[in-house]
Amino acid sequence: MKLGEIAEIINGRIEGDRDIDITGPGKIESAEAHQITFLANPRYEKYFSDTKAGCVIVSEDFNPKNPSVKISVIRVKDPYSSFLRLIEIFEVNDDEMESGISDKSDIHSDTVIGENVYAGSNVCIQKGCNIGNSTKIYPNTFIGRNSVIGKNCKIHPNVTIYKNTEIGDNVIIHSGTVIGSDGFGFAKQGDSSYKKIPQTGKVVIENDVEIGSNTSIDRATIGETRICRGVKLDNQIQIAHNVVIGEDTVIAAQVGIAGSTKIGKRCMIGGQSGLVGHIELCDDVIIGAAVGVSKSIMEPGIYTGYRVRPYREDLKTEARIKNLDKLEERLKKLETSGK
Template sequence: MEFTLNQIAEMLNGRIEGDGSITVNRIDKIQEGKEGGISFLANEKYEPYIYETGATAVIVSQDFVAQKSVKTNLIRVKNAYTGFTQLLEAYALILKSYKTGVEQPSYFDESSSIGENHYRGAFSYVGRNCTIGNNVQIHPHAYLGDNVKIGDNCIIYAGSKIYKNTQIGNHCEIKSGAVIGSDGFGFAPQEDGTYKSIPQLGNVIIEDHVSIGANTTIDCATMGSTLIKKGVKIDNLVQIAHNVIIGENTVIASQTGISGSTEIGKNCVIAGQVGIVGHIKIADKTTIGAKTGVPKNITSSGQTIFGFLGMDIKNFLKSYSLFKKLPELQDRIKELEKKG
């Protein structure tokens, strides 16, 4: 599928430097660009490639200043990374084959309803009293329990399990193997040393424009709702416990675990293998580095937290620099003791 540079520039609200009538049919990395491909430059360390790339066109930011002659055509946009992301999104929509119709065998309870232009794959299951919107794709082996609600333009990928009473908004993606609404980890210790299971009676609510990664688990609330607010992006293999609240536009990387009843603010960035204890609050715009343990509330917005038993990253780096010097400091102490 081919597009002229003029068409792309119009879509990105950009400005052409070169021949706008030339067509491209492929997206390339700038260092691997060849004729017919379009690339982008957003990181200055890749700038040398723009002078030698074979790509037909490169998307650059408005303030890009070439240090020598550029042979390729340029499309200048406000922000090259954002512009290229828009192009990728549009390209993905073109490539994505939206299926419609119903494959058999599959099960759809007669008490449930589904909107227009839907797709239900083979061996999918939809339980009682479900309400499903327009343009929803339910792929093979996906399971929807009773009383599930799903908005418009959602994709439920193969093998996903959505337990009863879960509510999912519009424009959401639930990737393969994700489990939404399973019982929270609730057990009461008994006098004889055993544990008694606490019924988990709540549900999970997922708002609009949320992406849930493959094999991620989100537990239902003990009472009330586990809440994933709009715009949240969750990676693969993440565990979110009962009654957790994730604020708007927060992103969470793989292998993170969030314990029960914790509230995470909006626009937070949580890196991989982070462990967060239960019943705490994390302020808006907090960044938590990989493998950090978070044992208490983070009350100030905009902090970066790092380290086992997480602390402010500047304090952590100062402490770590001293830690590395401990053997040297120990030797000096021994020398001083001998002199004393």
């Protein structure tokens, strides 16, 4: 894309060469001559004079410390937002390449495929599914029977979606993720062995959800496991049967949520935290990283610790543990003085 076109898209003013060819975005410290970068944070200004980028997006009032630097700039109101806009555009152009139904895919004749759907090689879609318009399904992904996938979704390679799953619009699912595997339910028998309790429910994923790689979401025993509108799940998250995750909640990598637990709206859960089964988190709860949540939390706020506590309380406890040596010294002093 010519720099002139880019300036028009982000509504900026060029100082430099309108005809430079830009192929994508880069970081100011490592961009190459065919890349565009930006400068918003003053901490990065030191890179301005040496960057090899073809152009730097700067704020309208930006003054380089070394005015002799010869580099094309585009001046805009908000360099960061303009830059984000650009990387979206380069990304979309890039993705136009995948289209059509591969003749190496295996799609059951009794399945409905919308318009403008992409299905790559070795994609397998079983009987009775319905795939919405403009959805992209990448190679080696499996979709089990009677599953419904909405419009504009992106299902990356090697994803597994078990039967009867319902997925909304604009959902992104990364590779290796498994949706709808059996919940972990067994009935103990008299001889200490276990008998499988069939898991006959399903998984429902609402609109605008993104799910990272190698995440597992189990189907419900009966009923449904539900991921509500706008939820963002990172990689390697485990979501057990009958869990419900509320709208716009964000969960970091390697979190585990046990069966039937319900999480409210706009919660944030830090990486590697674990929630036991059959508890509830109300809306707007923030859980730190590696926290063990073993009881319901019904007050918004920040919670941390191996055994979950309100953040301030946890900090105080931690400080007390750190000061145990001083406590002991004071005790010793008393003991000695008492003699």
